Amino acid sequence: xxxxxxxxxxxAVLSVxxxxxxxxxxSGAAPTAYSADRLSKEGFVPAAxxxxxxxxxxxxLLMLTAYGVLWTLVGGYLWRxxxxxxxxxxxxxxxxxxxxxxxxxxxxx
Amino acid sequence: xxxxxxxxxAVFASLAVxxxxxAVFGYAPVEASMGIVQKIFYFHVxxxxxxxxxxxxxxxxxxxxxxxGDRRAxxxxxxxxxxxxxxxxxxxISGPLWARKAWGTWWTGExxxxxxxxxxxxxxxxxxxxxxGGRTEITRRICAALxxxxxxxxxxxxxAVQKWRGNHPRVLRNGGISDEMEVALTVAMLAVFSxxxxxxxxxxxxxxxxxxxxxxxxxxxxRGNDIEDRRRSPLLENP
Numbered sequence: 001x002x003x004x005x006x007x008x009x010x011x012a013v014l015s016v017x018x019x020x021x022x023x024x025x026x027s028g029a030a031p032t033a034y035s036a037d038r039l040s041k042e043g044f045v046p047a048a049x050x051x052x053x054x055x056x057x058x059x060x061l062l063m064l065t066a067y068g069v070l071w072t073l074v075g076g077y078l079w080r081x082x083x084x085x086x087x088x089x090x091x092x093x094x095x096x097x098x099x100x101x102x103x104x105x106x107x108x109x
Numbered sequence: 110x111x112x113x114x115x116x117x118x119a120v121f122a123s124l125a126v127x128x129x130x131x132a133v134f135g136y137a138p139v140e141a142s143m144g145i146v147q148k149i150f151y152f153h154v155x156x157x158x159x160x161x162x163x164x165x166x167x168x169x170x171x172x173x174x175x176x177x178g179d180r181r182a183x184x185x186x187x188x189x190x191x192x193x194x195x196x197x198x199x200x201x202i203s204g205p206l207w208a209r210k211a212w213g214t215w216w217t218g219e220x221x222x223x224x225x226x227x228x229x230x231x232x233x234x235x236x237x238x239x240x241x242g243g244r245t246e247i248t249r250r251i252c253a254a255l256x257x258x259x260x261x262x263x264x265x266x267x268x269a270v271q272k273w274r275g276n277h278p279r280v281l282r283n284g285g286i287s288d289e290m291e292v293a294l295t296v297a298m299l300a301v302f303s304x305x306x307x308x309x310x311x312x313x314x315x316x317x318x319x320x321x322x323x324x325x326x327x328x329x330x331x332r333g334n335d336i337e338d339r340r341r342s343p344l345l346e347n348p
């Protein structure tokens with residue numbers, strides 16, 4: 001079991017290292033100097049301070065919806081797990097009591 | 110002990126998530142052409158990687174279960190699948206929300222989208238079959254096979270952008286994000302993976318408790334049968 005968890009951790013680390021941006025590529029440049037060399041044509045270009053960004057589609061609403069969905073999913077899953085935990089605990093208590101009764105009856109013969 | 114570790118993990122995950130939200134909204138700059146909707150990127154990419162990890166965990170544990178028959182591996186597999194599906198669902202919802210602004214459409218037939226949908230459908234099937242199939246050996250084995258099938262799709266999802274192109278941007282390898290965006294992405298990944306780990310450990314704990322309930326239920330049934338047999342045996346000997 002520990003091996004499996006270690007394997008999963010290794011996959012996670014590999015995934016992150018695979019996707020994590022190669023910081024070394026741009027390490028020689030100043031942090032905020034976004035030259036054409038630094039940022040490829042299809043990369044994300046930060047807006048200059050004070051620059052008005054054209055917004056025909058309500059991007060803020062789309063973004064809020066996305067984050068709302070994430071926290072709803074996580075919250076819903078946690079709620080479901082807490083319900084399952086409570087139900088399992090009730091079952092464990094009931095079964096423990098039933099086993100005690102059965103053991104007592106077995107001892108009585 | 111497990112509970113203590115989980116509590117600390119949950120605290121760490123909460124702090125990491127708060128830090129990530131701070132980095133994404135307070136530190137990373139707004140993207141020039143897409144605007145604020147690009148902030149979906151940080152949790153979208155991290156969640157996709159968390160979903161892959163959950164699916165790989167499910168597949169590894171399923172193979173172990175098929176080889177050794179260890180029920181604990183089956184519990185781990187189910188936890189990996191459920192949490193992976195959760196993050197994959199977020200990816201499949203947040204992606205179209207972002208695409209609506211960035212590409213002008215909710216959905217396209219590009220390879221990465223379609224292959225991600227295929228992987229998600231396979232693992233949705235896994236979760237549904239586990240839920241309605243009951244705690245039987247055949248359900249466990251069918252789902253283990255589904256997990257192996259689903260994971261075979263993941264490398265295709267990953268390399269789809271490189272091999273077949275499509276609309277998905279290739280910003281990570283090409284240095285296409287600014288340093289502040291890199292920092293925010295790294296913090297978001299840490300947050301999502303700590304959240305992922307917490308949820309998986311929590312689900313494993315619930316799964317182990319359910320296994321214990323099943324064991325005790327079998328034991329109680331056996332004890333009940335013993336008592337019934339003892340009650341009947343004198344009658345059988347002296348009818």
